[in-house]
Amino acid sequence: MVKLYNMDKISLSMLNLNIITLKLEGLEETIIYHLIERVQFKKNLIVYKPGKSGFQGYSSKSLLDIRLLFQEQMDAQFGRYCVPEERPFNKKLPALRRKVNLPQYPLALKNFNEINLTSKIKKRYHKLMQDICQAGDDGQYGSSVENDIYALQAISRRIHYGAMFVAESKFRSNTEFYRSLINGADYQALKKALTRQKVEEEIISRVKDKVTYAQAKVNPKIRVLIDPEKIITYYRNTIIPLTKEGEIIYLMKRQQV
Amino acid sequence: MVKLYNMDKISLSMLNLNIITLKLEGLEETIIYHLIERVQFKKNLIVYKPGKSGFQGYSSKSLLDIRLLFQEQMDAQFGRYCVPEERPFNKKLPALRRKVNLPQYPLALKNFNEINLTSKIKKRYHKLMQDICQAGDDGQYGSSVENDIYALQAISRRIHYGAMFVAESKFRSNTEFYRSLINGADYQALKKALTRQKVEEEIISRVKDKVTYAQAKVNPKIRVLIDPEKIITYYRNTIIPLTKEGEIIYLMKRQQV
DSSP states (O other), X not given: OOOTTSXXXXXXXXXXXXXXXXXXXXXXXXXXXXXXXXXXXXXXXXXXXXXXXXXXXXXXXOHHHXXXXXXXXXXXXXXXXXXXXXXXXXXXXXXOOBOOOOOOOOOOOSOGGGSOOHHHHHHHHHHHHHHHSOSSOOSOHHHHHHHHHHHHHHHHHHHHHIIIIIHHHHHHHTHHHHHHHHHXXXXXXXXXXXXXXXXXXXXXXXXXXXXXXXXXXXXXXXSOOOOHHHHHHHIIIIIHHHHHHXXXXXXXXXXXX | OOOTTSOOHHHHHTTOHHHHHHHHHHHHHHHHHHHHHHTTSOOOGGGGSTTOSOBTTOTTSOHHHHHHHHXXXXXXXXXXXXXXXXXXXXXXXXXXXXXXXXXXOOOOOSOGGGSOOHHHHHHHHHHHHXXXXXXXXXXXXXXXXXXXXXXXXXXXHHHHHIIIIIHHHHHHHTHHHHHHHHHTTOHHHHHHHHOOHHHHHHHHHHHHHHHHHHTTXXXXXXXXXXXXXXXXXXXXXXXXXXXXXXXXXXXHHOOOO
C-alpha cells in the first residue's frame, strides 16, 4: 500500500476533482466510438451463449468469454492491470513480462482488485447490445466480439477510474464526515453525499451531443447509426450508478491510515 | 481457388463497384476513430525501437512488434486471417481453432496472402505518427501500442479490401483490356486505368468532413485534436496509392481461369 500522506505533487494532483472530471470526460469519446463500431454488426446473440463458440478446447464458454480471456492473458503480460482503473474480467491471469514505470497512485487500497465491478458491467453490457444493435445474425462473430471487448474495456476503465479517484478525492476533502458515514456503514447517506446532480446532468447532455456529432457526417445507407437517447439512457442507468456503487465499495474498503 | 464463373448471387454482389465503394467509405470512420484515440498519447517513439521494449523473452523486437505478434497469434486462432482483406503483419501464426462460415469470395487468388502490403503500411504508419502525435514521451507505452494496432489493422483492412475487390471488379468489367495490359506487364497503363480521379477527390473531401465533425464536440483542453489536413494528406499519399499498388499486384498475380 502507498503511504498516503507522504506523496509527491504529481500523485496528489490525481485527486484534484476538476482533473478527475476532465479525465472522465475524455473517456466518453472512447466509449462512444467503440459502441458505434460494434453496432455495425448485428446482435449476433450466439456469441454470448456458453457452449456455442465452436472454439476448440473451450466447450463451455461463450465466444465473447473465450476472446476476453485470450485478450486479458495478453494484456496482463503487457501490464494493463498494473493501472488501478484497468480491472480484469478474468482471474488467474499470467504475470507481467515487462518493466512498467508507474506513478505513486494516491489510493488507499491494498489491492486495486478490491474494486472490481466487471461482472456487473458485462451483464449490463449484454442488455445494452440487445438495445442498440440491429436484430439478427450476420455471421460476423469475430468482429462482433472484438468490438465488444474494446467497448467493455473502455466502459470498465471509466467506471473504475471514477469509483476510485472520485471517492478518494471526496473523502480527502471532507474526511471526518465521510469517516462517520463509513463507520456507521450508512450506505444511503454515502450515496447521497456522493451524488452531484448537476454534474450528472452535464454528463448526460454532453454525451448526447457527442454521439450526435460523431455521426453527423456518416452515410446512413452504409453505417448503422446509434440513437443518442439510448446511449444517454445507458449512462444514466448504468455508467453513473455503477460508478457510484464503486465509490461506496471503495470507501468501505478504504484502508485507514 | 474458387471457381469464378460458377458463383452464387451473394458472391457476385461483392464485385459490384458501388457496393465496394460504399464498404470502403464505411471503413473510414474506423480508421479515423482509432487515429483519434492514438493521438491522445504522445509520440512515445521508444515503442517503435527494436530492443527497447523491456519485454522478457523478446530482446530484439520493438514493443509494438511484440504486441502485434501477440495480437495476431490470438487473432489467427479466432479466424481473422480467413477473410481476404485481413492480412497479417507476421508470418508463422497459429492455426484456426474455430469453425468459421465464409462466403465464396469472388477472387482469383490461390492464397490471399499473395497480396500483403503490411510491411509498407507499417513503415508509412511510423511517419504518420511522427506527423500527428504530440512530441514527447508520456510513459503510456501500453496504451500507445494498443491503439497503434487497432489503427494499423483498420488501415490494412481498407487497403487490402480495396486492392483485391476493386481490382477484380474492374478486371471483370473490362476483361480483354486488362488482360492485354497484364500480359504486357504495362504497369503505367494499369495504374492509369485504375485511377478514378473524381472518386479520389470525393474520398478526400469526405474524410476531411468526417475528421472535423468527429471532433466537433471535443473539449480541446482534455483531448488532443487531429488536424484534418494531416489525415487527408495521409489518405492522398498513402492509403490511396497503396490501394492502387495492391490492385496492380492483384492483377499481375491473378489466376487465369
